[in-house]
Amino acid sequence: MNSQAQLNEASSPSILAVSPLDGYDWSTIDRAALLAERWKGRLIVLKAKNNRELSDAERRSIKEGIERRIAVLGPLAPVELISGAAYSSDAILEAVTQFTPRLVVMAPSVVWALGTLVDTAPETVAAGTRCPVLVTRSGSEDYASGLIATDLSPSCVDAVREALRLELLPVDRLTVLHAFSPLNEAMVTYAGVDPKEAERIAVAAEAKAMDDLDVFIDRCGLSGKVNARTSKAPPAAAVLEAANAIQADLILLGSSRRGGLARFLMGSTVGEVLTAARCDVLVAPGSSNALD
Template sequence: MKALMLATDLSNRSERALRRAARLVRQFDCPWFILHVVDEDQPQLRIELEVGQVRRYLNEQLDFYSELAGCTPQLWVEVGDPAKHIAECTRWADVDLLVVGSHRKNPLRDIFVGTTLERLVRTSHVPILLVNRAAEGDYLAPLLATDCSAASAQAARAAHELGLLPAPGARVLHAFDPLGGAMLLAAGAGAGAIPGDYAAAERRRATAALDEFLLKEELGTFIDQRLIEEGQPITALRQVLKREPVDLLVMGTRGLTGMKRVLMGSVADAAMRELDCDILAVPPIQWPENDKE
């Protein structure tokens, strides 16, 4: 890891993100930045007062930050639209990881306007580490979620290149939905025509597809366990997290594209809204032409 940036709103829920960022700085001996963006959508006098207060507070905490990470961070206080400006700052600082804290969950508001975090995930060009849990140690039980797309392959490679996967390897999860295929068969030939072992056949096909994907993308060297789960992706994730220890979920932010993504929703968005493990959300190298926002 060459450098990381912590984007903080200075709330209590940002404390875990701070400690995880500091732990990563110690682990990788890399430079780091602490960024706070003052929302530009308020009176100018209030902006000026807030900028001054934040700068004083961060400077007062500088010795603490330096001791925590073993390295003194650069402190940035900026003014702008938070989601857009944080993404721009990662480019200016040339970091390869952005660390953020969990956000307030307000389902009604999120449905209509989205959270700053979700807007940031859609515009960021670097992986975003969403910290939900206390940083008690290095990541030892990561889970790579894949839909066998280029986006999920890029997510797995990014986690490996950042050094966030343990040496023995990581688990990979691939979900399949036999119900969807069965409904299509039923519509065309009647429910009686659906084979009794349809789900088992779908599981075999999903397993073969995952093996082919890992081979094609050359990901097998850092995968030590394959999990094939029945159900929709977010349902499969819930099931695995209930029964197995997972301290880091790694996923791409754009498996689906265009109108299909709008209709079906984003698994990454859903995971960030409800799952309580840390999440590494990795954008694709290049945005699909028909899916720009």
């Protein structure tokens, strides 16, 4: 992978935009350029073509096209184009290591194209480099409604704090969701538990889930600022249902470090949400096991 300059000065944060496999996805470039300008940083675009390195002429042409595009958005952030022979999670990891961006922005079309049977590219990058990844569909408008999905773990607290530092979450219209496992009715029936007692246990479990969520919100420093919501649905279904209900245009998920075999057998909440979500999704790293 080539670069023409060292862009990782601490005073000039960079945004790494991963262009899709065929042509440009301008929503990716637009979002990354907006953030680069807002943060007074640099826009780095990773581009690969036909499993070969770009020629100097191609690099100049692509860079000029990007600069013309983002010039209409406002002040022009410095643009650097880097290229590789092919797209891969390894290519993104290499670029993140070299340029230490504040954020990686990628299009939905590269999420699974760069993934594996058990990982998506955002999960690989967030877990492997501790760099947040924004999968964007929406271009350059500010987010108006956000959803934080949490399993209440300390790692999810770290992920929320990281997202707040990026100033992407619309705190004035933010909902925090916890999907918890309800009492298994079949097991209760098999165990011979009285139906009234089972109902009492279920109500108590729901109340505890809300209490635990309130504690989590307080640990994130968001008490009194957000809406709290619980769900008995499976995590991915709960996230998608809640996002649709509140018309979220940004979902925050914590990255997970669950082993590959466990992911293959049990699936990934992050992967399911990235596949089905209609809005942007921010995958933020935590300190240990996060939402999965």
